[in-house]
Amino acid sequence: MKTHSDFQSSQDTAISALRAAxxxxxxxxxxxxxxxxxxxxxxxxxxxxxxxxxxxPAARDAIAAIKQELPEVIVGAGTVRVPEDIERARSAGADFLVTPGTTAALAEALVESRIPATPAAATPSELLELAARGFRIAKLFPVGALGGLKLIRLLQGPLPDLLLAPSGGITEAETPEYLAQPNVVCVGGSWMVPRDWLAAGKHDEVAAAAARARRLVDAAALA
Known part of the structure; x- marks a missing residue:
């Protein structure tokens, strides 16, 4: 039988995984x-x-293939929009879930699933709704269009116990300042995997950009 402690344990897992990332x-x-x-x-x-x-259409097959061929990689399913996506992601082997926004039905399904999840919100009211359901981490999306770092800093006062994983419009250059905020555990981005690089198979460039991002994360941890 699933309990509230199971959900909180899944939140611990989500926070730990994204903080380490x-x-x-x-x-x-x-x-x-x-x-x-x-x-x-x-x-x-x-x-x-x-x-x-x-x-x-390839997303779920890609998650399953990565988990089979690279079991050490932690793979999340993003753009989870409806409750049915949760089971689809689970069957593919996803380790965690991320949403682009969160309806009441989706939030309830995420709580019931007990899969580590980071639901998204765009306003203080939406963040309060998530916190009221017991979520302790939320994706702030699309942060670049919402006010960026200024909004992150303003949210720290009224929502000190809610951790954020901002995404949407963050650049490599901005990443250190985002990671320096006490309420930010992780930033999401696609600057290291632009579509033109992927289409051309420029995996060396992807690896190099990933290495630069890793150095930024490591530097933030030491600051």
Whole structure:
């Protein structure tokens, strides 16, 4: 029987995984083989936790293939939009879930699933709703359009116990300042996996960008 403590344990797992990741690559794939190649390049650069967006027909097959061929990589399913996506992600082997926004029905399903999850919100009211349901980490999306660092800092006062994983419009150059905020555990981004690089198979560039991101995370941890 699932209990409230199971849900809180899953939140602990989500927080620990994203805090250790620091930077979460958000990847859109066209095939399972492409997903494996990208995950391998990211892991080579030091980013061993990734999010595969459920935006293409290949996404679930890519999650399953990565988990089979690179079991050490922690793979999340992103763009989880409806409760049915939760079971689809679970069956593919996803380690955690990330949403682009959170309806009441989706929030309830995430709590019931007990899968480590980071639901998204865009306003203080939405963040309060998530906190009231017991979520202790939320994705702030799309942070670049919402006010960026200024909003992150303003939220610290009224929501000191809610950790954030901002995503949407963050650049490599901005990452250190985001990671320096006490309420930020991780930033999501796609600057290390641009679609033109992926289409051209530029995996060396992906690995190099991942290595730069890893250095930023490590530097933030020492600051």
């Amino acid at each position: 620091g930077v979460l690559p958000v990847v859109t794939v066209d095939s399972a083989a492409q997903g494996v190649a990208i995950a391998r390049a990211l892991a080579q650069g030091g980013l061993g936790t990734i999010e595969i967006a459920l935006r293409t």
